Amino acid sequence: MKIEKQLSPPEELKQKPTDVLKVPFGTVFTDHMFSMQYSSGTWHDAKIHRYAPLSLSPAALCLHYGQGIFEGMKAYRRGERILLFRPAKNFERLNQSAHRMVMPNIDVDFALDVLMELLRVEHSWVPDVAGSSLYIRPTMIGTQAKLGVKPSDEYLFYIILSPVGPYFKEGFSPVHIYLSTEHVRAVRGGVGVAKTMGNYAASLFAGTKASEVGYSQVLWLDALERKYLEEVGTMNIFVKFDDELVTPPLSGTILAGITRDSVLTLTKDMGLKVNERQVSIDEVIEGIASGKVVEMFGCGTAAIIAPVGSLWYNDKPYTVSNGKTGKLTQHIFDELTGIQSGEREDRYGWIVEVD
Ligand SMILES: Cc1ncc(COP(=O)(O)O)c(C=O)c1O
Structure with missing residues (x-):
């Protein structure tokens, strides 16, 4: 045409x-x-x-x-x-x-x-x-x-x-994430897997709750058990437990992020232990208390990589990585933005140039 x-x-x-x-x-x-x-x-x-x-x-x-x-x-x-x-x-x-x-x-x-x-x-x-x-x-x-x-x-x-410019007004600084226990984003068999307008409309109410406590994004739990991490408003989520990097699997309720896929490729190539598996909120909260959760970050096209500095869960704040950007999070941010801007070698053939 x-x-x-x-x-x-x-x-x-x-x-x-x-x-x-x-x-x-x-x-x-x-x-x-x-x-x-x-x-x-x-x-x-x-x-x-x-x-x-x-x-x-x-x-x-x-x-x-x-x-x-x-x-x-x-x-x-x-x-x-x-x-x-x-x-x-x-x-x-x-x-x-x-x-x-x-x-x-x-x-x-x-x-x-x-x-x-x-x-x-x-x-x-x-x-x-x-x-x-x-x-x-x-x-x-x-x-x-x-x-x-x-x-x-x-x-x-x-x-x-x-x-x-940067998606968050904080720029590349730790963001504060609000865990929604009352509302859910998507159910299995629903449209959570599609990038369709209603998913974002459905997220607005919990978003206003998050802003009330000064938090910028909502982290959703699964709709059935309200137990397992799903994704953040416009990002997929990664948690590093000791030496294991984890992200929830593509179970049909979350968006298959292109940044998520790129982070999986980069970190597997770095030789890290990377798993796509269910992560319960209890595992995260216990891991924060015991020091097992060392880093947490969201990833998506708009924000690219957003370190998580704190979580708001059941009316309480939990600090992650001492509220700072973790080493791995920083490394992935540098690597990904370096490839995207053409400053670092594009080993995977991800870049397409406008001729
Ligand atoms: C709900 C949701 N999850 C995850 C992502 C991240 O996807 P991508 O990395 O392809 O931008 C986005 C952004 O598009 C999103 O809106």
């Missing part, structure tokens, strides 16, 4: 932020976006055009029944080079989410071509300050105007871009 371009004239381009590190995450958008429509069983009208509000029927199915999915990825600048980190994985995951939400697939190679073209157009928006990047948000929504619960016959797929 041909990608049509309707670019803004130079005099209408936006002013770029003078200090991207000071811009709150995800609040500034570039001049252009990509969009394409789906109807009668095919994608069509692929175009790069001015970033602009969408025109949707108030009866669009996505607005009422939540048929919407998205992805999050980043482009990094190294001089004149623009680098992407495992971008095909995001479009493959978008298709998995689409399957679960009864939405059409997109062709992964076409989506990559589109993204490359959009990044060529918006090249100058990829910031060059350490710790910054251009956040990429591919999104798909059901747009058919109909009141009634059914899969939409029409869809919109679009990609918007946002120059960003």
Whole structure:
């Protein structure tokens, strides 16, 4: 499919932020976006055009029944080079989410071509300050105007871009994580495995509880027994017990994080003992008391690696790693951000360059 371009004239381009590190995450958008429509069983009208509000029927199915999915990825600048980190994985995951939400697939190679073209157009928006990047948000929504619960016959797929600094205002410093014992994020057989909008709406209530005690993210426990760690708001979770690094398995209720997969590869290659197994909250709390829990961190595209400095559980705070960033956490952060920014050797072929 041909990608049509309707670019803004130079005099209408936006002013770029003078200090991207000071811009709150995800609040500034570039001049252009990509969009394409789906109807009668095919994608069509692929175009790069001015970033602009969408025109949707108030009866669009996505607005009422939540048929919407998205992805999050980043482009990094190294001089004149623009680098992407495992971008095909995001479009493959978008298709998995689409399957679960009864939405059409997109062709992964076409989506990559589109993204490359959009990044060529918006090249100058990829910031060059350490710790910054251009956040990429591919999104798909059901747009058919109909009141009634059914899969939409029409869809919109679009990609918007946002120059960003660190996800947490603390930057790469230990974050405070609130354990939700009252609410759950996802149940087995539900949609926790998909990157779909309702999962994030469902997390907001516990998020407000976390903010009330000054904590920034929610750590979810499994819905059935309220016992095993699942994942954090926008991150997967790792715990280091003595010499064993552990992360919960992909049991169908958590997102299969691309950063999680990359951390597993890096740490296994380092010769660490790494296990994907269930971790109970009791094991963590006892491990913090006995000193067996030496480090804990979250990982995801937005924050990359976030050391956990404390946990709030059953109305009590528990300090992890003396509230500091652990050695392994720091090492993984350096290695991953080094590969992503092109400063360290890409031994795994994870980097795709915009040509
Ligand atoms: C719920 C959830 N878990 C985990 C992750 C981490 O996934 P990734 O490393 O692919 O960004 C994200 C972010 O996309 C997320 O929203």
